[in-house]
Amino acid sequence: MNLRVERAELWHVRMRLVSPFETSFGVEHDREAVILRLRADGIEGWGECVAGAFPGYSYETVGTAWHVLQDFFLPAVIRRPMGSAADLRSALAASKGHPLARAGIELALWDLFGKASGMSLKEMLGGERSSVPVGVSIGIQADAPTLVEVAAAYLRDGYRRLKLKIRPGRDVEDVRAVRKAFPEVALQVDANSAYDREQARSLQALDDFGLLLVEQPLAEDDLLDHAWLQARMRTPLCLDESILSERHARQALDVGACGVINIKPARLGGLTEAVRVHDLCRSRGVPVWCGGMLETGIGRAANLALASLPGFTLPGDISASARYYAHDIAEPTFALNADSTIDVPAGAGLGVEVQLDSLERVAVRRAVVPGATAR
Numbered sequence: 001m002n003l004r005v006e007r008a009e010l011w012h013v014r015m016r017l018v019s020p021f022e023t024s025f026g027v028e029h030d031r032e033a034v035i036l037r038l039r040a041d042g043i044e045g046w047g048e049c050v051a052g053a054f055p056g057y058s059y060e061t062v063g064t065a066w067h068v069l070q071d072f073f074l075p076a077v078i079r080r081p082m083g084s085a086a087d088l089r090s091a092l093a094a095s096k097g098h099p100l101a102r103a104g105i106e107l108a109l110w111d112l113f114g115k116a117s118g119m120s121l122k123e124m125l126g127g128e129r130s131s132v133p134v135g136v137s138i139g140i141q142a143d144a145p146t147l148v149e150v151a152a153a154y155l156r157d158g159y160r161r162l163k164l165k166i167r168p169g170r171d172v173e174d175v176r177a178v179r180k181a182f183p184e185v186a187l188q189v190d191a192n193s194a195y196d197r198e199q200a201r202s203l204q205a206l207d208d209f210g211l212l213l214v215e216q217p218l219a220e221d222d223l224l225d226h227a228w229l230q231a232r233m234r235t236p237l238c239l240d241e242s243i244l245s246e247r248h249a250r251q252a253l254d255v256g257a258c259g260v261i262n263i264k265p266a267r268l269g270g271l272t273e274a275v276r277v278h279d280l281c282r283s284r285g286v287p288v289w290c291g292g293m294l295e296t297g298i299g300r301a302a303n304l305a306l307a308s309l310p311g312f313t314l315p316g317d318i319s320a321s322a323r324y325y326a327h328d329i330a331e332p333t334f335a336l337n338a339d340s341t342i343d344v345p346a347g348a349g350l351g352v353e354v355q356l357d358s359l360e361r362v363a364v365r366r367a368v369v370p371g372a373t374a375r
């Protein structure tokens with residue numbers, strides 16, 4: 001089945017987080033993102049571009065994504081016949097980079113094709129489970145006792161896997177405090193590339209705490225130093241920022257840079273490449289899990305569908321909607337089950353309905369492509 005996108009709409013949204021989220025690159029009080037709606041043959045598909053306000057996780061921001069989507073990527077998609085969401089790759093083959101912007105369009109295409117065929121995203125991707133194990137990612141807190149309190153509250157909510165954000169100076173003591181308070185909990189840490197080789201000693205000290213993994217300790221463009229560090233640690237390293245394609249994943253595994261991969265569809269330019277990384281890792285017996293970018297209900301629905309594939313053997317950073325936002329922009333919202341899982345949506349496409357009134361309430365900017373002057 002071929003679809004031709006006729007029109008695209010963009011909303012730049014700013015949504016207050018239930019609690020500020022601090023990582024090694026800064027603190028976020030509000031989550032910014034670009035929401036997309038594509039129309040084709042009377043159907044509409046929704047996507048989310050998770051670029052943030054500041055280029056801390058990725059060089060992309062809402063500002064660069066807005067520009068690249070509006071001026072290059074969407075014009076290359078509009079009126080082009082497409083047979084599946086995977087066709088986005090050839091539509092954008094002339095352009096480099098900007099995976100988060102690409103993934104936003106790709107997600108809206110998946111939603112369109114799902115609605116056109118009556119299939120859920122889970123079915124289209126080859127997902128198997130109807131609910132997926134999840135954990136919670138905890139930002140850097142004021143001090144270790146506060147961190148232990150915050151962790152205790154999430155455990156009371158029912159999360160059975162905790163991820164702690166770390167940075168130099170806020171690592172071993174924070175982890176020691178949480179491990180002492182909760183000796184049995186599944187625990188992992190994420191440095192968001194805040195360390196270098198000279199600071200490796202504090203990373204090696206983390207070997208004493210029975211962590212599931214240490215996520216992205218070193219620079220995003222440095223597989224070789226990750227391999228150097230992995231050879232000096234028992235805990236598996238997990239790469240996030242470093243892996244932008246299936247090729248990166250293969251090379252990281254070949255050089256021994258990690259033992260686990262965090263799969264985020266946004267960072268990989270979309271779900272098509274995310275499934276390729278999943279398939280590669282599965283064939284090599286390498287565990288993967290689904291990362292998160294503080295998504296709204298749109299991106300969260302997609303992450304749940306992806307995490308239902310059989311190779312996702314570790315809990316995802318996919319928490320309940322209420323952990324992020326008091327009012328999400330899509331319905332239904334996602335709740336945590338008693339066994340620390342979240343149900344995978346079963347409806348056609350993403351299986352969620354965007355609430356236009358809620359979307360307009362958090363929108364700070366809006367655009368339509370083609371614009372009034374373009375023809």
Ligand code: OSB
Pocket residue numbers: 057136137190192240291292293294295317318319
């Ligand atoms: O590195 O995994 C990360 C959020 C924003 C940017 C980067 C990361 C994160 C998280 C949050 O850890 C995961 C979530 O969405 O709950």
Ligand code: MG
Pocket residue numbers: 190192215216240241262291
């Ligand atoms: Mg990470």
